[in-house]
Amino acid sequence: MTELVPTPNNCVLPRIRADFATFNDAIDYAAKSEKGMNFHDMRGTLTRVYPYSEMRADAVQMAYRLVDAGIGKADRVALIAETGPDFAALFCACTLAGAWPVPLPLPTTFGGKDSYIDQLSVQLQSADPKVLIYPPEIAEMAAAAAERQGCEGVDWDTFAQRPAPEVELPKADPEDICYLQYSSGSTRFPQGVAVTHAALLHNLYGHAASMDIGNNDRVVSWLPWYHDMGLVGCFLSLIANQVSADYLKTEHFARRPLAWLDLISRNEGTTLSYSPTFGYDICARRISSQSNVEERFDLSRWRTAGNGADMIRPDVMQNFVNAFSAAGFKASAFTPSYGLAEATLAVTVMPPGEGISVELVEEERLSGTRRDLSRPARYRAIVNCGKPLPDMDVEIRGENGEVKSHHQIGKVWCRGPSVMHSYFRNQEATDECLVPSEDGKGAWLDTGDMGYVDAKGYLFIVGRAKDMIIINGKNHWPQDIEWAVEQLPGFNHGDIAAFAVETENGEEAPAVLVHCRVSDPDERVKLRDEIRDKVRAITGMNCVVELVPPRTLPRTSSGKLSRAKAKKLYLSGEIEPFRLAA
Structure with a gap:
């Protein structure tokens, strides 16, 4: 059997960086x-x-x-x-x-x-x-x-x-x-x-x-x-x-995450590879009990370790550096980015070699609330997601569309040639997020994400896209989770609110608040478990299920469910769930 020879990293054909009409x-x-x-x-x-x-x-x-x-x-x-x-x-x-x-x-x-x-x-x-x-x-x-x-x-x-x-x-x-x-x-x-x-x-x-x-x-x-x-x-x-590429199937990575790093090590010349935060997290966890890191891996040529698709956690990135620095991995290889499908892919990318950079921001500033001065301030590390791509404009806007200044938190808007054409056959949804610019230079995309820019033009993302639940790099629309639970007997539209919360171990999970009209304690436990199984079928993950009294979930002035307010009230303790047996 003839040994397979991989395609080369380089050849005589001059490289053209995507400079084509189609x-x-x-x-x-x-x-x-x-x-x-x-x-x-x-x-x-x-x-x-x-x-x-x-x-x-x-x-x-x-x-x-x-x-x-x-x-x-x-x-x-x-x-x-x-x-x-x-x-x-x-x-x-x-x-x-x-x-x-x-x-x-x-x-x-x-x-x-x-x-x-x-x-x-x-x-x-x-x-x-x-x-x-x-x-x-x-x-x-x-x-x-x-x-x-x-x-x-x-x-x-x-x-x-x-x-x-x-x-x-x-x-x-x-x-x-x-x-x-x-x-x-x-x-x-x-x-x-x-x-x-x-x-x-x-x-x-x-x-x-x-x-x-x-x-x-x-x-x-x-x-x-x-x-x-x-x-x-x-x-x-x-x-x-x-560019030549080496591929593993996603399901193969899920079974053997370290095969990813083996492939990077074995294929001389591998310099770029991307992953959401959870990919780096899995590898750092898997290797923690092994001592032959420097013998098994060679990550010294990996100059761009891209990171995007979900919120970037600095602690996970540090754990990866701790686990694989002996194999030649450099922290400066980390390349945070921000993007979304509506902008084709990337909006901002960290310049090569700058690595992970964070700013500490008060939790109250992020949530827009006033801090209780009797309690110590709490901070969250916000990761720098880099600078806009060529010809991409990024602005931070307030609720009324006004442009905010440096370090002021608001909605992230972007404009450029790679912003999407439309949502297919959905003009209403298209009009909600594409806003014509006053200077006629193309439509602005209201990403729905929250963030701020610093004086040097770097973008920091502080919140999720609208109500999107993003866990392990996968997007989950809260409407889908809510709709799935509504299919169970006894629920009406508007009885369920879904959002992401941080669990005790620092990871995120879906949380589901549900109006409960059942009074028997054993039946409530049965209902909670049934909901948990239903959500697991949709997301593949365990979720936090909280049964709350009817008419507890907040609504907007137009009568729509307000997930953002429901999450805020739940985390502050103002929504009190029924206490159930474990």
């Missing part, structure tokens, strides 16, 4: 290089070398099949985002055929078959694709979701056997939509972020420039390809910037 042009240029993708199994063994030239050739054939199936410009093609050559070729095939690829998640280890079918079905209903293409291994579930939506469902092995008559593929325009992206946690209220070719390429250029991607850089990634960091940062960016 992503299709980027595919064509990358195919001229010797670089590409390298897929590894759970133990980090190289199983498939996939040069960009081969990917493009496969994508062209798949594009012919899409056209032959009657799929054309602006049609949606839903793709289950399994990390591998099939998805890579199909995604590129869609853009070459003028269709819009819609990456959707694989089933997880929790929630069960019915829950996954429900999630897929709702996202398919929103995207309204002509076809769902999926791995053969999940054919039963994916086909059931496609049938429920009324679109065609086919596994990609079968699709690859269809006729591929050669046709002239349409030419993409920079302002054409390139793809739709859905939040991984959205099941009842999905929002498809529509991103144009121009927006994508601009963000990929800015991201590469901010990280100073050079000729010999190489990336290792385990991030899922349906999440913006994995899809845009660790898949599309590498094509557009001609």
Whole structure:
């Protein structure tokens, strides 16, 4: 058997940093290089070398099949985002055929078959694709979701056997939509972020420039390809910037987290790899009982250890440094960033080599309350998320849209060429977050996140996006959790409020406050456990369930549930839950 040789870090083709009119042009240029993708199994063994030239050739054939199936410009093609050559070729095939690829998640280890079918079905209903293409291994579930939506469902092995008559593929325009992206946690209220070719390429250029991607850089990634960091940062960016990459599947990382660091160590030249905070946390915990760190790992070449997708915790980053400095890891490699799918990916990135920087901010200043002078001040460490990408403007706005000055906390607004086109077929939601600028230089995106900027233009994020619950790098819409609990007998709309809280061990978990109309103590315990099981099926995590008296949850002046106020009242003790047995 011939030994597989990974694609090189460098080749004679001059690097172009995402300076293309369309992503299709980027595919064509990358195919001229010797670089590409390298897929590894759970133990980090190289199983498939996939040069960009081969990917493009496969994508062209798949594009012919899409056209032959009657799929054309602006049609949606839903793709289950399994990390591998099939998805890579199909995604590129869609853009070459003028269709819009819609990456959707694989089933997880929790929630069960019915829950996954429900999630897929709702996202398919929103995207309204002509076809769902999926791995053969999940054919039963994916086909059931496609049938429920009324679109065609086919596994990609079968699709690859269809006729591929050669046709002239349409030419993409920079302002054409390139793809739709859905939040991984959205099941009842999905929002498809529509991103144009121009927006994508601009963000990929800015991201590469901010990280100073050079000729010999190489990336290792385990991030899922349906999440913006994995899809845009660790898949599309590498094509557009001609970077070779080594991939582990996300589920393989979950089983053997240290395989990620093994791969970085073993593949000489690996310089960039990204993870949410929880990835670094898992690795530091796993290695804590081992003493052979310097013998097993070599992390000395890892110059950009990106960190984003959830709130960055300085203590976790310090634990990682403590665990792996003996293997050559440098704290200065940490590269915090801030972004969201609505801005394609990145809004701000920490300049290379500056590492983690924090400011201590009083808790009362963060919450907007007056401190009780009889108690000592409490501070929270806020991480510096870096400076805006080229051509990206960032402002902090007050509730009335007024621009705030340095170190004043408010909503984070951004404006630039990589801000999304719209939410697909949802003008109301689009109008809520895209605000036309008075100077006519493009719309401002109201991110809903809270933060401040310092005098040097660095951005500090202090709160979550609106009511989004982000745990272990995964987004959970509170509406989805509330809706799931409402399906249990005896609940009405508005009886449940979901938000994130910090547990005693310093980690975050979903908290669910529920109006309880049951008086028997044993029945209350049974109800709490039933709710906890329901939420675990949605999120995959244990949650804090608190049963509260009816009419306890606060509402806005228009009668809507106020999650922010419910959380504030709960944490302050003004909402008193029923006391239950453990």
